[in-house]
Amino acid sequence: MNDVTGHLIIIFGVLFAFMTIAGGLIWVERRLLAMWQDRYGPNRVGPFGLFQVIADMVKIFAKEDWIPPFADKPVFVLAPVIIVLSALMSFTVLPLAPGVGVVDLNIGLLFFLAMSSLGVYSITLAGWASGSKYSLLGGLRAAAQMLSYEVFMGLSLMGVVMMAGSFNLGDIVEAQKGMWFCIPQFLGLAVFIISGVAETHRLPFDLPEAESELVAGFHAEYSGIKFGMFFVGEYLGITLISALIATLFFGGWLGPVFPPIVWFFIKTAVFICGFILLRASLPRPRYDQLMALGWKVMLPLSLANLMVTAAVLLATGK
């Protein structure tokens, strides 16, 4: 009985924590972007403008929830649910601290990869179900982008898996006790960050959305809380990828002085800020440039990383 309550506490704690982070990111992102553009950003509602999130939420709930008559209704409604669900599912395998995690899957990493591939369906379906040309173009781009970037996202992580000898995220963190994987797996880290940005379709790889070309891409027809779901899904994606970078390459909960969970969140927060910095500074590449970068640079790089890691591991006989 006590065990069940403990699990429930962890489950709801994780859900609450990550939903709060995702919601708070609305404010964090606007504030940070503003700071980097020599502005202040939202600083009026509550202390430091923190209640801006609540104001935004109230606003988005009160908006008209409109479904276009030309849309494919069931799919149109389902699409935003999928993105949030798949992102939330991935959080289950994350170890926040030794023994603190929703499930201790021994194929945790594979589960994450599977869930992140499912997230693509949301965007593609949203683009298709909207029944408008810009949405369709956005959905199409999302499909192609995910297809190409998914490949070496998985491959870039295989080096880590080989070094740790496990797909279990907790074991991977434990394996970094001596040295964080960001040093031996530097290439893997670089490739994973780039594919992670593409995976969450954030700037500079936000081609499915591309306000300046496709209105708003796949969610051009969405309004109200459905649009909000896409937004929360995107922020959940950022949090997820940041948490994974921290877990896989920067030693997760490992760190001196502070308790493990604090280290986990500090590291995650740093990478979240990195995501926002990317958005603040880099321009969006053209569509064919994105594809060329994916297949011609990133795939060979990740393959080379895999080979070299394997060769070194074999040679040292681990």
Add this chain to the structure above:
Amino acid sequence: MLSLLKTMWTVFLHLFRRKITVSYPEEKPYVPPRWRGRIILSCDPDGGERCVACYLCAVACPVDCIALQAAEDEHGRRYPEFFRINFSRCIFCGFCEEACPAYAIQLTTDFEMGEYKRQNLVYEKEDLLISGPGKYPGYNFYRTAGLSIEGKDKGEAENELPPVDVRGIMP
């Protein structure tokens, strides 16, 4: 690749720059003295209304936001019976101020005129009239103009010569 990292670093350093934003209600921006803001009607140093209800401001106004009705008091002085400016139409171009021969209508540096009801932006004469002379401290139209009113005949104004007797033959 290197240029991308350099860009990111430069953008990051902007975190420590001084912010350009002026946080307005707490921190007032500099307003130049010739700012064209809320319109007022001034009075001459003796306390009389300057406006002589000549309609020139209403004619000059490109958006027709000024309405007035001329009247004349028992001393022969013209004054506006009512004077109404619809600030929801006003574009603060300052043409009325330029057109005014009596320096009566003037634009001020006040711009905080927000209202919840549109009707409240229609200012009547009692809202517009101020007690002071505004930008032109010493000026009094009736004391300098050659118009005869009660207590001041032709030729009695400041710097004004007595009227020429056009029928006289003396030089």
